[in-house]
Amino acid sequence: MDAAMSKPIIRLDAVSKTFQAPRGGGMVEALREISLDVRPGEFLSIIGPSGCGKSTLLSLVAGFLSPSAGEILFEGKPITGPAPERGVMFQDYALFPWRTVIGNIEFGPFARGVGRRARRDKAGELAELVGLKGFEDRYPHELSGGMRQRCALARLLANEPKVWLMDEPLAAVDLQTRIILQDELLRLWGDGVESADRPTVVFVTHGIDEAVLLADRVVVLARRPGRIKAVIDIDLPRPRAPLRSVPEVARIVDQLWSVIRDEAAMAIAEEGN
Amino acid sequence: MRRSAGLRHFLLSWLEPLSGVVALAVGWQIASMVAANPTLVPPLQTIWGALVDLAHGDLVNDIVASLFHLAGGFGTGAILGLLLALLCARFELVAAVIDPIAEFLRPISAIAWIPIAILLFGVGQGVPMFLIFYASLFPIFVNALDGIRRVDPTLVRAAEMLGASRRLVVTHIVLPAALPAVFAGARLSLGVGWVAMVAGELVGADTGLGYRIEYFQEFFSMEGVMATIVVIGIIGYLLDALLRLLQSSLLRWSPAHGGSR
Ligand SMILES: Nc1ncnc2c1ncn2[C@@H]1O[C@H](COP(=O)(O)OP(=O)(O)OP(=O)(O)O)[C@@H](O)[C@H]1O
Ligand SMILES: [Mg+2]
Numbered sequence A: 001m002d003a004a005m006s007k008p009i010i011r012l013d014a015v016s017k018t019f020q021a022p023r024g025g026g027m028v029e030a031l032r033e034i035s036l037d038v039r040p041g042e043f044l045s046i047i048g049p050s051g052c053g054k055s056t057l058l059s060l061v062a063g064f065l066s067p068s069a070g071e072i073l074f075e076g077k078p079i080t081g082p083a084p085e086r087g088v089m090f091q092d093y094a095l096f097p098w099r100t101v102i103g104n105i106e107f108g109p110f111a112r113g114v115g116r117r118a119r120r121d122k123a124g125e126l127a128e129l130v131g132l133k134g135f136e137d138r139y140p141h142e143l144s145g146g147m148r149q150r151c152a153l154a155r156l157l158a159n160e161p162k163v164w165l166m167d168e169p170l171a172a173v174d175l176q177t178r179i180i181l182q183d184e185l186l187r188l189w190g191d192g193v194e195s196a197d198r199p200t201v202v203f204v205t206h207g208i209d210e211a212v213l214l215a216d217r218v219v220v221l222a223r224r225p226g227r228i229k230a231v232i233d234i235d236l237p238r239p240r241a242p243l244r245s246v247p248e249v250a251r252i253v254d255q256l257w258s259v260i261r262d263e264a265a266m267a268i269a270e271e272g273n
Numbered sequence B: 001m002r003r004s005a006g007l008r009h010f011l012l013s014w015l016e017p018l019s020g021v022v023a024l025a026v027g028w029q030i031a032s033m034v035a036a037n038p039t040l041v042p043p044l045q046t047i048w049g050a051l052v053d054l055a056h057g058d059l060v061n062d063i064v065a066s067l068f069h070l071a072g073g074f075g076t077g078a079i080l081g082l083l084l085a086l087l088c089a090r091f092e093l094v095a096a097v098i099d100p101i102a103e104f105l106r107p108i109s110a111i112a113w114i115p116i117a118i119l120l121f122g123v124g125q126g127v128p129m130f131l132i133f134y135a136s137l138f139p140i141f142v143n144a145l146d147g148i149r150r151v152d153p154t155l156v157r158a159a160e161m162l163g164a165s166r167r168l169v170v171t172h173i174v175l176p177a178a179l180p181a182v183f184a185g186a187r188l189s190l191g192v193g194w195v196a197m198v199a200g201e202l203v204g205a206d207t208g209l210g211y212r213i214e215y216f217q218e219f220f221s222m223e224g225v226m227a228t229i230v231v232i233g234i235i236g237y238l239l240d241a242l243l244r245l246l247q248s249s250l251l252r253w254s255p256a257h258g259g260s261r
Helices: A054-062 A101-105 A107-111 A116-129 A145-157 A175-189 A208-214 A241-245 A247-272 B002-034 B044-056 B059-090 B092-105 B110-121 B126-149 B153-161 B166-204 B209-218 B222-250
Strands: A010-020 A027-038 A043-047 A069-074 A086-089 A163-167 A200-204 A217-222 A227-233
Touching: A010 A054, A027 A054, A027 A069, A027 A227, A043 A054, A043 A208, A054 A069, A054 A086, A054 A163, A054 A200, A086 A145, A086 B153, A101 A107, A101 A116, A101 A145, A107 A116, A107 A145, A116 A145, A145 A175, A175 A208, A175 A241, A208 A247, A217 A247, A227 A247, A241 A247, B002 B044, B044 B059, B044 B222, B059 B092, B059 B126, B059 B166, B059 B209, B059 B222, B092 B126, B110 B126, B110 B166, B126 B166, B153 B166, B166 B209, B166 B222, B209 B222
Parallel strands: A043 A200, A043 A217, A086 A163, A163 A200
Antiparallel strands: A010 A027, A010 A069, A217 A227
């Protein structure tokens, strides 16, 4: 591994986050002393039971929240707030309902002062790239769930961010759509074309098989408070899309499952009472 | 099949409200026949005659004067209400100062201010404009503030993440997101503003439809009063229809308002 590869693009150094619970409740310790280096160009998945702090972790890296303790560095500098270099795909799409598909996609370049002509052309290209050609003038409420997800992806791509922060982006679509979108996501990221300026992806998911299929490394979080339970390298060759039905994948999924089974069982037990 | 169903739906949508108007007219006509003093309840044909007279006389001037009062009062009230709402949403301190004042003034009818308005502005344009301003300020303020406070924080985050400045977030996220609430407030404001206008013109102005009512009253012309009231009702309805039209064209993106294609 050369020197550039070993230098992390994102570094979390003993990061903790505590929330003041609403309505005068006590403190909620969402994350405790998370230390993690994200390598440039890698596809990192985060899995863990509901409420273990996955979204909180992503919000911290996005700059929406600041840590209660510890430090988060992006390219060696502390993160002070949200910025276009760290694009986010939200779990509930978060498309602007009053903007059409094109209007949503071009918002990033528009906000950064790109001229009308240039940003329109770019948005049109991206709409085509994610398979929304012919739907450019639709409003979000006129789109299916899968199409909204594509639109959110194109909106993120329009700013050419170095990091893609994705919070369960495929959780709300049906199985077929999810498989198609997984393949497209890999293609857009640059699966199998090993290049220096490939974006870095932090991908939160509930699906163990999804994490294994997509990621170079899987971070397993434990809950209450959220801590790193394991970091597992996925040594499968790329491109990954053709591996969907290979037994090796199932074996790794099984192995991963055994790591998080206790955690999941405890989560269910806690929810029960 | 579909076509005739559509036609039936169209006819029904007009017949239903129309039947109410017809019932009202028939009731009025019967009352005018049995009333002891027919000048108090003039029959429809007399009112119609007065309407025709009005149309040949000063009606257009009266309408223009009233619309001018409305534009001045509603325009300033709506803009100030919206600005105050933005300020209150942005600065806790402003909200802490404005909120109690607004809560105190809001339940006071604009009409209660007539004596003070006459003292301040004298009889003329000022009184109806002030009353309309006062009446229309609060509905739009309250609704807009509520709308702004309910803006989905994730949308604000999304805009910030995409590189939007503070100002851009206000103009391109907060305002459009609050627009449905602003429109709801504007329609209420226009309604109460129209009511306040008639009251203000009745006693504090020498132009406008309200003034025309007072004019007819002095001549004890109930058919003139009735004819003017009919005009006020129709124009008030048309103004609201206009605002509704604007609303559905501006909120085409909202499944609740514009509807989908
Ligand atoms: N703004 C907040 N105020 C108070 N508590 C919060 C806040 N945000 C998150 N929490 C709490 O922090 C913990 C972690 O929440 P988070 O949303 O990060 O979990 P998650 O892993 O994303 O869950 P899920 O899988 O359900 O999306 C939860 O217990 C949650 O209730
Ligand atoms: Mg979450």
